[in-house]
Structures are given as structure tokens and as C-alpha cells.
Amino acid sequence: MKLDRHPLLGVPYHYAPVSHTSPDSGPRSSKNHPAVGGVATALPLAGRVTGRDTQHNQMDVKMHSMHRIATWSRTALFALLPMGNALALGPPTQEEDPVPEAQPSEEAGEALFLRAGRLIIRPGEVLEGGKVLVRGGRIVAVGADLEAPVGVREINGDVICSAFLDPWSALGLSGTAATDTSTSAATRSVDSLDIYSSEHLRLDAVRAGVTTTRAQVGERSAIGGVGAVLRILPGLSTEQAIVLEESNLAAAIGLSKKGRAVGVFDRLKDIDKLVQEIEGGQKYGEDQIEYRYDLEEWQKEIAEKEEELEKDFKKAKKDREKDQKKAEDKGKDFKEKRYKEDKKPKAPRFDSDKEIMARAVDGELCLVVHANRASELRELLKATEEFDRLRLVVVGGTAALYVAEELAERHIPVIVWPAPFGTEGLDEYDGHDLSLAGRLDEAGVEVLIGSGGGANASRDLPLLAGLAIGHGLPREEAFAALTERAAQVFDVADHLGAVEVGNDAELLVLDGEPLVSTTHVQYVVTGGQLAVTPEDR
Amino acid sequence: MMANLSNARLRSAASAALALLALHSVSSASSADTFAIQAERVHTGGGQVLKDATVVIADGKIVSILTAGVEAPQGVDVIEHEGDLSAGLIALQDFSGAKGENHDSTRTLMPDADLSHAYHPDHSDFERLLSEGITSIVLAPARASLVGGVTAVVKTHGGRVLKRRAHLQLSLASSSLRHDRFPTSYAGALTEFDERLESEQGAFGEAQAGKLPVVIRADSKHEVQRAVAFAQEHGLKGAIAGASRSGELAASIRDAGLGVIYRPFTLGMESRSLRSVALLAEAKVPFGFGLEAPLRHPASLRLSAAACMRAGLDAKTAWRALTEDAASIAGVESSVGVVAAGKDADLVLWSAEPLDLGSSVVAVYVDGLRAFGGDQ
Numbered sequence: 087m088k089l090d091r092h093p094l095l096g097v098p099y100h101y102a103p104v105s106h107t108s109p110d111s112g113p114r115s116s117k118n119h120p121a122v123g124g125v126a127t128a129l130p131l132a133g134r135v136t137g138r139d140t141q142h143n144q145m146d147v148k149m150h151s152m153h154r155i156a157t158w159s160r161t162a163l164f165a166l167l168p169m170g171n172a173l174a175l176g177p178p179t180q181e182e183d184p185v186p187e188a189q190p191s192e193e194a195g196e197a198l199f200l201r202a203g204r205l206i207i208r209p210g211e212v213l214e215g216g217k218v219l220v221r222g223g224r225i226v227a228v229g230a231d232l233e234a235p236v237g238v239r240e241i242n243g244d245v246i247c248s249a250f251l252d253p254w255s256a257l258g259l260s261g262t263a264a265t266d267t268s269t270s271a272a273t274r275s276v277d278s279l280d281i282y283s284s285e286h287l288r289l290d291a292v293r294a295g296v297t298t299t300r301a302q303v304g305e306r307s308a309i310g311g312v313g314a315v316l317r318i319l320p321g322l323s324t325e326q327a328i329v330l331e332e333s334n335l336a337a338a339i340g341l342s343k344k345g346r347a348v349g350v351f352d353r354l355k356d357i358d359k360l361v362q363e364i365e366g367g368q369k370y371g372e373d374q375i376e377y378r379y380d381l382e383e384w385q386k387e388i389a390e391k392e393e394e395l396e397k398d399f400k401k402a403k404k405d406r407e408k409d410q411k412k413a414e415d416k417g418k419d420f421k422e423k424r425y426k427e428d429k430k431p432k433a434p435r436f437d438s439d440k441e442i443m444a445r446a447v448d449g450e451l452c453l454v455v456h457a458n459r460a461s462e463l464r465e466l467l468k469a470t471e472e473f474d475r476l477r478l479v480v481v482g483g484t485a486a487l488y489v490a491e492e493l494a495e496r497h498i499p500v501i502v503w504p505a506p507f508g509t510e511g512l513d514e515y516d517g518h519d520l521s522l523a524g525r526l527d528e529a530g531v532e533v534l535i536g537s538g539g540g541a542n543a544s545r546d547l548p549l550l551a552g553l554a555i556g557h558g559l560p561r562e563e564a565f566a567a568l569t570e571r572a573a574q575v576f577d578v579a580d581h582l583g584a585v586e587v588g589n590d591a592e593l594l595v596l597d598g599e600p601l602v603s604t605t606h607v608q609y610v611v612t613g614g615q616l617a618v619t620p621e622d623r
Numbered sequence: 624m625m626a627n628l629s630n631a632r633l634r635s636a637a638s639a640a641l642a643l644l645a646l647h648s649v650s651s652a653s654s655a656d657t658f659a660i661q662a663e664r665v666h667t668g669g670g671q672v673l674k675d676a677t678v679v680i681a682d683g684k685i686v687s688i689l690t691a692g693v694e695a696p697q698g699v700d701v702i703e704h705e706g707d708l709s710a711g712l713i714a715l716q717d718f719s720g721a722k723g724e725n726h727d728s729t730r731t732l733m734p735d736a737d738l739s740h741a742y743h744p745d746h747s748d749f750e751r752l753l754s755e756g757i758t759s760i761v762l763a764p765a766r767a768s769l770v771g772g773v774t775a776v777v778k779t780h781g782g783r784v785l786k787r788r789a790h791l792q793l794s795l796a797s798s799s800l801r802h803d804r805f806p807t808s809y810a811g812a813l814t815e816f817d818e819r820l821e822s823e824q825g826a827f828g829e830a831q832a833g834k835l836p837v838v839i840r841a842d843s844k845h846e847v848q849r850a851v852a853f854a855q856e857h858g859l860k861g862a863i864a865g866a867s868r869s870g871e872l873a874a875s876i877r878d879a880g881l882g883v884i885y886r887p888f889t890l891g892m893e894s895r896s897l898r899s900v901a902l903l904a905e906a907k908v909p910f911g912f913g914l915e916a917p918l919r920h921p922a923s924l925r926l927s928a929a930a931c932m933r934a935g936l937d938a939k940t941a942w943r944a945l946t947e948d949a950a951s952i953a954g955v956e957s958s959v960g961v962v963a964a965g966k967d968a969d970l971v972l973w974s975a976e977p978l979d980l981g982s983s984v985v986a987v988y989v990d991g992l993r994a995f996g997g998d999q
Contacts, residue, residue, distance in 0.1 A: 245962075286894070290894050294933065413738070432986040505890055506919065506920030506922045506923045506926055507920055508915070508916060508917055508918040508920050509917045509918055510918050520920070520922060528754050537890070539892065540888070540891065543889030543890040543891040545891070545894070546890050546891065546930070548933075549926060549929055549930060549933070549980065550890075552926075552929060552979070552980030552981050553922055553926065555980065555981035556922075556925075556980045556981050556982055557922075557978075557982045557983065561981055564981075601981060602976075602977060602979050602981060602982070603929040603930065603932060603933075603978055603979045603980045604938050604976065604978055606933075611940075
């Protein structure tokens with residue numbers, strides 16, 4: 087594929103509006119894509135190499151990782167890989183890259199054999215007496231008849247299920263990233279990833295069963311930027327912490343600023359601005375497609391011309407030499423004959439924000455919009471109707487019941503915040519009710535539950551889910567909201583959300599049913615480790 | 624929001640009706656105010672759960688509790704509930720219906736302000752409390768008050784003041800000390816309190832004489848230490864309110880014979896405070912939860928208990944903190960907090976285990992009157 091170079095950084099990039107997920111190409115499996123200009127995307131978890139590797143090889147890996155870390159953020163900005171393959175953390179396939187396997191290898195994580203009274207494979211699918219074998223941070227076997235391999239640590243529990251994903255959080259990001267309001271579409275949450283920040287908050291969340299978050303910078307910013315799905319266990323490397331580097335684009339409309347409500351006209355302006363951005367992204371995407379088409383056409387013509395020249399090469403050469411001589415005799419400069427095909431199509435001006443928005447318009451990244459009041463939700467739905475590939479997700483949705491029918495019809499999920507607001511809540515939460523999740527579910531809307539976008543409440547996600555259940559959301563729906571459904575909405579269902587072979591081993595061992603207040607989390611498996619045991623409680 | 628009492632229904636067996644007609648004279652004991660509720664699980668208190676028991680209620684009081692298989696007296700309507708029944712929850716420190724009436728911004732010291740005057744039983748705040756299973760609250764002065772007055776225990780339905788002079792409420796929290804009004808420091812506040820106690824007049828005099836318990840607000844650990852020392856010095860009984868890390872001072876609180884009133888749980892509340900509650904339980908210090916509604920959502924009461932359980936508090940103590948221990952701290956344990964003969968019929972019908980946030984309130988009775996939910 088023909089690559090262009092970004093005028094400032096000289097980093098190759100290309101634009102490729104692409105089709106969606108194919109089953110075998112999750113974020114981890116994106117390969118050494120030409121778009122990243124030879125920067126190998128396979129990112130071995132630093133230091134993890136298979137047994138046969140020589141010292142030299144290990145050195146290579148190390149260098150490779152360093153190089154990678156130095157370049158990953160800018161490459162990701164411009165390297166827009168097919169189907170959210172962004173900067174994969176994953177292993178190369180053997181054919182493509184000889185670099186040692188990047189997946190947690192056998193040595194990389196403890197092997198564990200978990201035995202459950204009830205294994206909840208996914209919402210609604212239970213295997214009595216289920217067993218799970220975990221190796222290298224992955225689930226390698228699931229079944230009722232599995233035998234524990236010799237020498238593998240065994241763990242028993244009443245209930246085993248997927249760990250929880252908080253789809254509305256900032257945990258994992260550095261301090262003020264969530265509240266930054268100067269963000270734009272190309273601002274990336276992973277660029278504010280801070281694996282050393284707020285360790286105690288992260289550990290508390292893991293102990294409560296929340297091992298991953300969809301962390302968002304600029305959560306209250308008009309355009310928040312690109313969110314990421316992160317593993318939050320302290321002690322993981324940057325690479326281990328990232329499940330999916332680009333999970334969504336975020337925006338917000340009608341939110342209070344500095345604790346004060348904004349007027350109705352400013353709120354409308356927010357919507358207009360967002361729609362303009364979406365339209366801008368769409369135009370940009372179309373221009374890029376047009377450019378690629380023109381470029382292809384041009385390349386084809388050049389090729390044809392070359393062929394023609396090849397045929398008449400001798401004659402052409404003689405003619406050229408003659409012309410050259412003539413020019414020399416006359417003391418003039420020799421001018422090469424120009425072909426009109428030489429006019430190479432000009433690439434549209436690069437715009438990193440529009441580029442991201444174009445991907446959202448194309449449905450490659452979902453667009454998460456924080457909106458609460460009925461008027462804003464209605465206007466948002468109306469204004470986005472024409473963008474049929476756009477995947478909208480509503481966050482907050484205090485008054486979403488008024489537009490529930492349309493949300494259900496258009497399969498727009500709502501991330502509800504079942505927080506126990508008193509009378510001191512912000513203006514946009516007027517009419518906030520704990521029964522919202524249950525009522526939306528009843529109306530056929532896909533419900534997710536989030537802890538509200540801050541860093542410190544992810545720990546309390548299971549409690550919030552409990553409140554939602556107590557106020558009308560069926561328990562199984564709440565469980566789905568925290569596991570499989572959240573993983574599906576944010577494109578990480580090939581890693582998280584179900585206890586399936588091949589998925590990441592993000593697992594909870596409980597002494598009772600999940601999301602029951604009297605149930606305790608006994609063990610937590612995350613990031614290739616047994617991170618919590620009953621002794622930690 | 625009215626819950627539908629779909630799983631509680633009148634038992635209307637024809638035989639019972641016939642018996643009622645035939646033995647009219649015998650059933651004279653049962654008036655319109657007499658009825659019974661049978662539930663799958665009756666949480667009587669102290670961690671005891673009776674299966675398929677029946678609670679008989681007459682004139683707003685619990686008359687008896689019949690174990691499984693024992694029929695209610697003839698002629699008594701029995702409401703069958705598929706789920707759990709428990710005593711109503713009690714919120715210590717609440718402002719429901721009292722907005723603007725529980726605080727005087729111009730006066731710092733109002734020891735004889737009577738919070739029962741701020742009780743507004745028809746206020747819509749109470750409907751919200753009922754929907755979360757709360758049947759009694761302690762009406763307390765606003766948090767900015769230094770000496771806010773004498774608290775009152777009131778019911779959330781029916782307009783009954785259960786106890787008019789529950790505690791004298793003082794504050795030794797920095798949030799009650801302001802630079803523009805007297806006193807401006809801990810020392811100034813303590814001096815003022817000392818003098819008033821020694822004067823032996825009014826509410827301070829009652830407190831000094833041991834006739835009126837105190838509630839002392841203290842938020843941080845050093846404020847709790849100061850409050851405990853102050854109470855001990857004057858031999859005051861009562862509770863420390865606020866007290867986020869008071870579990871770390873559990874022994875001294877216990878030795879001073881005081882209880883603790885926790886502030887309601889908020890999202891992201893520090894884990895150290897939550898774990899601190901389990902330490903109090905270990906030291907056998909009685910404690911309950913404040914609610915501070917309507918500033919906080921009434922669901923925060925049960926949420927507080929759930930959050931503490933997750934941080935290590937055992938379920939039995941958590942339940943007591945919501946009911947009987949809260950009743951003791953409010954000084955109304957003779958009337959409410961458990962399901963037992965002779966107590967007020969403040970009862971909550973839950974869809975399932977009441978300590979699980981996932982269970983919901985199906986119906987609420989206060990003094991034997993249905994206050995929330997139900998079919999009728």
C-alpha cells in the first residue's frame with residue numbers, strides 16, 4: 087500500500103476506513119502492519135521470552151520494546167489500522183514476525199486451576215461444577231471434566247465468574263486527565279495512562295472485583311478524546327495494563343461547568359458543535375476515500391505509461407538523447423517531457439481530530455456521549471439519525487426514559503450511573519432516579535452500569551449495581567452490564583466478559599452469587615496473576 | 624414510586640370467612656386494627672430468622688410472633704408475603720422535612736432548641752424514606768451548628784414523635800467553627816461547653832446530670848479523640864457522630880461508654896474509614912448510621928451497611944447498626960428496632976434478604992398502618 091508521510095513528523099500514515107471486527111483479529115492480534123512503517127507492533131511483555139531464546143534474542147526484545155515505547159504514541163496517532171487494531175499489544179503470528187511470543191507465555195504467569203460449585207460462563211450460561219485452567223494470563227481450558235495438571239495451584243470456590251469492567255471511569259489515568267476540558271478528538275486516554283498513580287484506589291477496585299475500566303480523559307469536555315480499556319492492577323507494565331488502546335471517542339453535551347448549570351442555548355450550542363464535528367469527520371473520511379481512489383487511478387495510469395515506455399524504450403531513449411543534445415547545442419536547459427499523469431493527487435490536509443472523528447462516523451470506534459436532559463437526548467438522537475454507521479452510546483441519560491423507544495430501536499446502549507444522589511446533585515441530574523436502569527431495561531434498552539467517570543468510585547461499581555438491582559434491574563441484566571455487555575460495547579469481547587477459552591483470565595472466585603451484598607470476593611485473577619486471595623481481605 | 628404488593632395478598636379462604644361468621648363473639652378480640660403478616664423469613668432481631676412465621680399486630684403494636692405451622696387467631700386477616708419481613712430501619716442524624724428549620728445561622732449556641740419543632744410529618748421527604756424501609760429517624764440540627772439543640776426521634780409516617788428529647792447535640796468538628804462567629808477554635812468551644820455544663824442549667828444541665836445523652840460531632844481522628852476526652856471528663860453518655868476513622872480509637876470510645884454514629888457512605892469514600900467500622904464492631908462499640916437526607920439519598924442508609932460489610936463488617940452487626948443498635952443510640956430501644964411482642968409495629972416487607980442491596984422494599988408499616996407499597 088502506498089504510504090504518505092506526515093509533513094511534520096515524517097511518520098507514515100494512511101487512512102483506511104475499514105470493515106468491522108473479524109473474529110481472529112482482535113486488538114492483540116494486529117500485526118506488523120505496514121502503516122506503522124516497520125515499527126513492529128508486536129509488543130512482547132518486556133522481558134518475557136520463551137525458553138529457547140538466546141541472550142542476544144532477549145536483548146533484541148528489550149531494544150525492540152524500548153523502541154516501541156518511544157514511538158508508540160505517535161505512531162498510533164497516525165497509524166490508523168484496520169478495525170481498531172491499533173497498536174496492538176499482541177503477538178505477531180509466526181509467519182509474520184519472528185519476535186518471541188508477546189502473549190503471556192507459560193513462564194509469564196502462574197498457571198492456575200479453578201474449581202467452582204457454579205461456573206458462570208456468561209450471563210445466563212452456568213456450568214455446575216465447572217473448572218477453569220489458566221495459563222499465561224489466558225483461559226486455556228473450561229469444562230466440568232477437567233483434571234488439574236500436576237503441580238498447578240488449585241483454587242476452589244462457590245462461584246466463579248468474569249471480573250467486572252467499569253465502562254465509565256478514569257481509574258488508571260493520571261490525576262487530572264478525567265477532568266481536563268481542553269481535550270479534542272485526537273486526545274488519547276492511553277497517553278495519560280499512569281501505571282504508578284493511585285495504587286490504593288486501584289487495588290481496592292480489584293479487591294471489589296473490578297479489574298478493568300473503560301478509562302476516559304476529558305470526561306466532561308465537549309469532545310473528550312479517545313477512551314481506552316485498561317487493566318488496573320498495580321504493578322503491571324504499561325503494555326500489560328492496556329487491553330484496548332482505542333475503545334471509543336467521547337463527547338459531552340449540556341453538562342454543568344464548575345458546578346453551575348449551563349443555559350439552554352449553550353446546551354443547544356453543544357449539540358450543534360458536536361454535530362458539526364461529526365459532519366467534519368464524515369467529510370474528511372469521504373475526502374480520504376476519494377483521495378485513495380484518485381491515487382489508485384493515478385498509480386494505474388503511471389504503470390500503464392511505464393509499460394508503454396518500456397515497449398518503445400529504445401525509440402524513446404533515442405528521442406530523449408536527441409532532445410537533450412539539441413538543447414545542449416542551443417545552450418538551453420533540457421526539459422523532461424511531462425505527462426499529465428504525473429500530477430499526483432494531493433492528499434487532503436491531515437487533521438488528527440477529524441481523522442478520529444471519521445473513524446467514529448464510520449463506526450470503527452463507538453461515540454460515547456454524556457448527555458442527561460430529555461431535550462438534549464432528543465436533539466442528539468435527531469441530529470445523529472442520518473449517520474447510519476455511527477455507533478452511539480449514551481452516558482448518564484438521566485431522562486433517557488423519555489427517548490427509550492428510540493434508544494431501543496437504534497440499539498443505543500445507555501451507561502447508567504445508579505448513584506444515590508441527594509438534593510445536592512448537579513442540575514443535569516434533576517429527576518435522577520435509582521430505578522432508571524431497571525426501567526430502561528424493561529423498555530428494551532441495553533443498559534450498562536458505570537461508576538461515574540472519576541477514579542475513586544470504580545471500587546463501588548458492584549454496590550451501584552446492587553442499588554440498580556434493588557430498584558428494578560433484574561440481577562442477571564446487572565451482571566451482564568458489568569461483564570459481557572460492557573465488553574461487547576467497547577469491542578473487547580474477544581478478551582473480556584465471558585469465561586471462554588482464549589479470553590484473558592480476568593476472573594473472580596466468590597463465596598456466593600455475584601452482586602449480592604453479603605457475597606465476598608475471595609480470589610481475583612487478573613493480568614496473569616492471582617492478585618487477591620482471602621488473606622488480603 | 625409505589626411498589627406493587629403483588630406477593631402479599633389477603634388470605635381469603637372461605638373457611639376462615641365462615642368461621643368468622645359462625646364465631647362472631649369469639650373474634651371480638653380482633654378489631655379492624657388487628658391483622659397478621661406471614662412471611663417466608665421473619666428477621667426478628669439479634670440475627671435470628673424465623674421461617675414462615677406470622678407476626679400478629681393489634682393497635683399499632685406487635686402482639687405476638689407465631690412460628691411456622693401456628694395459625695393466626697380466627698378472624699384475623701393474614702397478609703401473606705413471599706419474602707422477608709424485618710423491623711423498620713432507623714436513621715440517626717437526619718434532616719428530612721426540616722429544611723431551614725434545623726439551623727439558625729445567626730446563633731452559635733442554642734442548647735434548648737427543640738428539633739421536634741422542625742418535624743413536618745406531611746413532607747414529601749418522608750415518602751422517600753419509607754420507600755427505602757426507614758421508619759424512624761433522629762431529627763438533628765444542621766451540620767454547621769455548634770450547639771444545635773436537642774434532637775427528636777420521629778416516625779416517618781403518622782406524625783408521631785417517638786422521643787422528644789433524645790440528645791443534646793454538640794459539635795467539635797472544624798466545619799462548625801467559623802472565623803466570623805464565636806467561638807472560633809476548638810479551645811473556645813470546649814471552654815464554652817465546660818462553662819455551660821458547670822452552670823447545670825437547661826439541656827447542658829440535664830446532660831451533666833446524666834439525664835440527657837449527648838451527640839458530639841467530630842469528623843477527623845483528632846476531633847474524635849478530643850470529643851471522647853471531653854465526654855469522659857464530664858461523665859457524659861451518648862455517641863460521637865461523624866467519626867470517619869473512629870474504629871482506630873475503638874478502645875477509648877468503648878472505655879468512655881460511648882456509641883458512634885457514622886456519616887452515610889458516599890461513592891469513593893476512603894477504604895480506611897470503611898474498614899474502621901469493622902474495628903468498632905470487634906471492640907463491641909455500638910454504632911449506627913446517619914443519613915442526612917434529603918441532602919443524601921435515603922438508599923444511602925442500606926448502602927452504608929453494604930459498603931461496610933464489603934470492608935469486613937459481619938452481617939449480623941451490620942443489621943444491628945441499621946435497627947436495634949441504632950434504636951439504643953437514639954434511646955428508643957424499648958419501642959423499635961426489633962420484631963418482638965410489645966414493640967411498635969414498624970415493619971418492612973422486603974422482596975428478599977434485607978441486607979442485600981438487590982432486595983427491594985415491597986411494603987412498609989408504621990405503627991401498624993401501611994405507609995408505603997401494597998395493593999390497597
